[in-house]
Amino acid sequence: MVETSENVQKIRRDFPIFSRLENGKRLVYLDSAATSQRPVQVINAVRRFYEQMNSNVHRGLYEMSEEATQAYEDARSNIASFIGAKPEELVFTRNATEALNLVAYSWGRANVREGDVIVTTEMEHHSNFLPWKLLATEKNAKLEVVKITDEGLLDEDSLDEKLKLGPKIVAFTHASNVLGTINDAKGIAKRVKDAGAICVLDGAQSVPHMPVSVKEIGCDFMAFSGHKMLGPMGIGGLYGRYELLEAMPPFLTGGEMIKEVHIGEVNWNDVPYKFEAGTPNVEGAIGLSEAVNYLRSLGMDWVRSHEKELTAYALSLMVKESSVQVYGPLDVEKRGGVISFNVDGVHAHDVAQILDTEGIAIRSGHHCAMPVMDRYGIPAAARASFYIYNDKEDVEALIKGIEKVKRVFSVE
């Protein structure tokens, strides 16, 4: 693991996407915070499911259905252990968004009363902001928002102030999808618990990029998405502390999530099946399990240190450019491999479009985090994000691309 670049070359060979060209150039994929690419191992696992055991899970008495059920439940155990949870504490969802909505709709509706306080932060993706805003409106509860500092960290004083209000729920992100900020999830979770609130963690941008254990952190719920961590689209998960899941009413209703249904009386199924109404995304779970195996083989410590190295390199080059504004903390100990930036006088869309002519894929816009945009007084930002298949060459391509943006728009 000394020669990063050689490692990355080896990793890249597992990703068929890198054999395509982008605008006739080598694909420089810097949009993994939106969705990661998938290795051939994951693609093959999905393919194997359809070719060799495609059938509906649970209640099928024939061999193939039992194999599919086994594969689905093995996937649950494997993914649960990856995040430090027990299998019965992992509910499969479509993505982190659905997982967060599940908590707001189920736990929230059953437990939040008029006048209660719900806390979220200014740093959140809309998916960890809107479910709470809706819940607060519906219940006539108060939504309080923890501020962020100019540097892009959660404001400790603001957090303290909100915790003193005796909130029912505190929902916050582990890693920001715009600023890259990594929050001290464990420290904050402890303070939230001490304040007597339920702690909801958005792990969409952390679980793919660093070692994450819900037991170690001590949160009550954690949401994550499979497609940001090499898995298929349409599969994600919600970790929930067993006692909480057990006491919660169902979210969606229908098949699979019941024990008995009579006209007068219904018995819900056990956790986690109570929350998995309808035929689940079996291929997704199996694919995500394979993705977890892939990440394990690299080691999450390596993933984190590799991204730290790339981020430090990119930041060191970007801060030298006086016409480039970088958002979020500059200390790589406090941030992940997500770099949002603007070029003076150039809209983020134009930055992204010009980079695309060089084969560089980045994202531009508000990144589903308009409160963060408001905080910095900008309409949009360009965002480059790194993952295991990126290397210094990609960072250099980005910097060269930014030079081209400046040339086209005659930026000094």
Place this chain on the structure above:
Amino acid sequence: MSDDLYRELILDHYRHPSNFGHLKAPTGKYRDSNSNCGDVIQMEVRVENGKIEDVMFTGVGCAVCIASASLLTENVKGKNVEKVLEMGEPDVLALLGLKSITPERAKCAMLPLKVLKMSLLQEQKQA
């Protein structure tokens, strides 16, 4: 093809947009944004006898969006409202000097016309 997008016409209108600002006495006004990127355009029109006497815009957006607003406002001054309501994507592309545009960027290019039409419709309702 996106290298084509950044020709002088578009860059000039982005850097120095025409009709940027507010009207003293608009008879119609509308503001809208692009949900996917946060571009915002506001159009202010003064219509007299079914004709656009004056139009100005404000907003924040990418080069394509701002150039489109600038060229559009130049184009529609003095035109009949009914004619402007009939304009569509081919007209906007012609103003921008583009043969085609990707679906994502079409949203940027078309926002000004969409907002202009809404300001005219709102004006008609009030009149």
